[in-house]
Amino acid sequence: MTEQARKRDAVATRQAFLDAAAKLFAERGFDRTTVRDIAKLAGVNQALLFRYFGSKEALFEEVIARSGREQLATTPPERLFSTSLRSMLEPGGRRNRALETYLRSSGSDGAAAAIRQEVGREYAGVLATLTDAPDAELRADLALAWLMGIALVREVTGKEPLAGADPDDICRLVLTAIKTLLERSE
Amino acid sequence: MTEQARKRDAVATRQAFLDAAAKLFAERGFDRTTVRDIAKLAGVNQALLFRYFGSKEALFEEVIARSGREQLATTPPERLFSTSLRSMLEPGGRRNRALETYLRSSGSDGAAAAIRQEVGREYAGVLATLTDAPDAELRADLALAWLMGIALVREVTGKEPLAGADPDDICRLVLTAIKTLLERSE
DNA sequence: CCAGGTTGTAAGCAGCTGCTTACAACGCTA
DNA sequence: TAGCGTTGTAAGCAGCTGCTTACAACCTGG
Numbered sequence: 456m457t458e459q460a461r462k463r464d465a466v467a468t469r470q471a472f473l474d475a476a477a478k479l480f481a482e483r484g485f486d487r488t489t490v491r492d493i494a495k496l497a498g499v500n501q502a503l504l505f506r507y508f509g510s511k512e513a514l515f516e517e518v519i520a521r522s523g524r525e526q527l528a529t530t531p532p533e534r535l536f537s538t539s540l541r542s543m544l545e546p547g548g549r550r551n552r553a554l555e556t557y558l559r560s561s562g563s564d565g566a567a568a569a570i571r572q573e574v575g576r577e578y579a580g581v582l583a584t585l586t587d588a589p590d591a592e593l594r595a596d597l598a599l600a601w602l603m604g605i606a607l608v609r610e611v612t613g614k615e616p617l618a619g620a621d622p623d624d625i626c627r628l629v630l631t632a633i634k635t636l637l638e639r640s641e
Numbered sequence: 642m643t644e645q646a647r648k649r650d651a652v653a654t655r656q657a658f659l660d661a662a663a664k665l666f667a668e669r670g671f672d673r674t675t676v677r678d679i680a681k682l683a684g685v686n687q688a689l690l691f692r693y694f695g696s697k698e699a700l701f702e703e704v705i706a707r708s709g710r711e712q713l714a715t716t717p718p719e720r721l722f723s724t725s726l727r728s729m730l731e732p733g734g735r736r737n738r739a740l741e742t743y744l745r746s747s748g749s750d751g752a753a754a755a756i757r758q759e760v761g762r763e764y765a766g767v768l769a770t771l772t773d774a775p776d777a778e779l780r781a782d783l784a785l786a787w788l789m790g791i792a793l794v795r796e797v798t799g800k801e802p803l804a805g806a807d808p809d810d811i812c813r814l815v816l817t818a819i820k821t822l823l824e825r826s827e
Numbered sequence: 828c829c830a831g832g833t834t835g836t837a838a839g840c841a842g843c844t845g846c847t848t849a850c851a852a853c854g855c856t857a
Numbered sequence: 858t859a860g861c862g863t864t865g866t867a868a869g870c871a872g873c874t875g876c877t878t879a880c881a882a883c884c885t886g887g
Contacts, residue, residue, distance in 0.1 A: 463834055463883065486672040490875060500836055505876060557798075568798075575800045590810065596794060596803035597814055604790025608782060612743075612754075614761045617782035624776065628783055632818045649853060649864055676845060686866055691846060 469507050471497035477518045477556065484559035485515055516570045519556055523574035532581045536598060536637070537630060539578075543606050544622035555610055557603070575599065585637045594636045601629065655693050657683035663704045667741040671701055702756045705742055709760035718767045722784060722823070723816060729792050730808035741796055743789070761785065771823045780822045787815065 475497035479488040490511050494501030508514040530538050543555075557571060582595035605625070609618045617625075661683035665674040676697050680687030694700040716724050729741075743757060768781035791811070795804045803811075 465834065468834080484672075486670075489873080491873090500834095501875095502837085502877080503835070506834085511875065571798055572800055575794075575798060579800070590814075593802050593806050593810065594814060596800060596806075597791065597811070597818075600790035600794040600803065601787045602790065603793050604786035604788065605783065607789050607793065608761075608786040612757055612761060614758055614765070614782060616779050617786065620779050620782075624779065625783070628776075628780060628822060632783075632821050635818050635821070636814060651864065654864080675843080677843090686864095687845095688847080688867085689865070692864085697845065 465507075468497075468499055468503060471499055472504060472507060472514065473518060473521070476514050477522055480515060480518055481555040481559060519574060520570050522556055524577070527574075527577055527581065532584050535578070535581050536585075536602070536633065537626065539602055540605070540626060540629060541622065543602065543609070544625060555606060559611075582637065598633055598636055601633065605629070651693075654683075654685055654689060657685055658690060658693060658700065659704060659707070662700050663708055663742065666701060666704055705760060706756050708742055710763070713760075713763055713767065718770050721764070721767050722771075722788070722819065723812065725788055726791070726812060726815060727808065729788070729795070730811060741792060768823065784819055784822055787819065791815070 472493065476488070476493050479492055479496065482488075490504050491501050493514075494504055504511070504514060508517065526539065526542070527535075557574065579592060579595040579599050582598055583591040585591075586594055588594060605617070608614050658679065662674070662679045665678055665682060668674075676690050677687050679700075680690055690697070690700065694703065712725065712728070713721075743760065765778060765781040765785050768784055769777040771777075772780055774780060791803070794800050
């Protein structure tokens with residue numbers, strides 16, 4: 456009985472747009488995702504996208520801002536790096552798409568770029584608290600950059616052996632190397 | 642007198658296409674570069690692009706295959722990582738755009754994806770010779786991924802402080818950390 | 828029960844995209 | 858110099874893009 460039951464439900468429609476857009480932006484990037492694709496996946500008329508969000512770019516901003524801060528808010532700093540790395544490496548399921556969306560969005564200018572930078576800054580800000588080195592923020596950026604690079608090579612270019620490697624092996628190698636970047640002096 | 646002198650020169654026209662396309666693909670990525678943009682920058686009629694290369698995708702393949710192997714052929718293995726890192730970090734000039742083109746191309750499917758993977762494999766193959774660890778190729782992929790991530794964060798998202806950091810500082814931090822990944826056991 | 832705002836739908840618009848076609852200008856070779 | 862293949866040009870096509878508009882269906886408050 457629940458099927459087709461929530462027609463004419465603005466909140467549900469909005470959410471359907473956000474969910475569909477999050478999935479497609481993460482998989483294909485901004486440019487290769489059309490508003491018709493989003494609407495179709497959401498099961499909603501595409502004209503409503505513009506009523507609810509104003510533009511494709513504005514919808515993208517909501518998606519990236521939301522997904523980026525979700526993981527950030529639910530993970531303690533000292534585990535942020537390994538948790539983010541893990542969630543990237545785990546296949547399928549309802550995993551967090553923040554990094555994929557972030558890197559797939561490269562090139563979109565305007566307001567979305569500002570949001571992207573802000574989310575990145577928050578990530579790096581948290582990572583920077585893990586070391587007391589004077590260039591803590593630069594080290595944090597480099598750690599973040601490695602995460603992005605691994606996501607890029609695995610998910611986007613699909614290069615072997617990285618793409619098919621055991622998550623445990625990757626974590627071990629990366630965490631060992633990253634330790635010299637992000638550790639307290641005592 | 643040399644101006645307007647080489648009209649009706651198929652070789653020069655082809656080269657003009659390749660140069661213009663290399664620049665624009667590296668800067669904007671595949672999707673956001675139009676064939677009209679390329680032709681305009683090359684100073685050539687856009688219909689000729691299809692006569693010489695067949696399609697936009699085929700032109701892209703030539704660009705990425707050429708630029709990727711250029712640096713590879715002129716750099717000794719033990720310096721490939723630091724040289725690539727350096728050339729990414731140095732501003733302006735006629736620097737090698739291989740990595741930018743590579744990462745900007747994310748998402749383009751088909752034959753271009755195969756070329757991308759092949760170039761990446763050649764890079765990683767060289768890096769893998771630097772260590773005698775059993776998982777040398779995975780380590781090489783991870784090193785390559787870090788390069789890509791740094792390029793991404795600096796050039797595409799422009800995040801500070803990484804984007805504006807001193808190349809020497811970045812090299813020092815990265816090379817120190819990467820040493821544990823790519824070093825001989827004795 | 829009905830006016831008026833909210834939600835959903837269908838159609839279309841203008842601009843851009845990759846690509847094609849028809850044709851003119853050129854220069855080599857016989 | 859006449860013929861012919863090569864190079865360059867202008868125009869246009871069909872499809873897709875983000876976005877808008879006009880309108881119907883619905884629910885709610887008076």
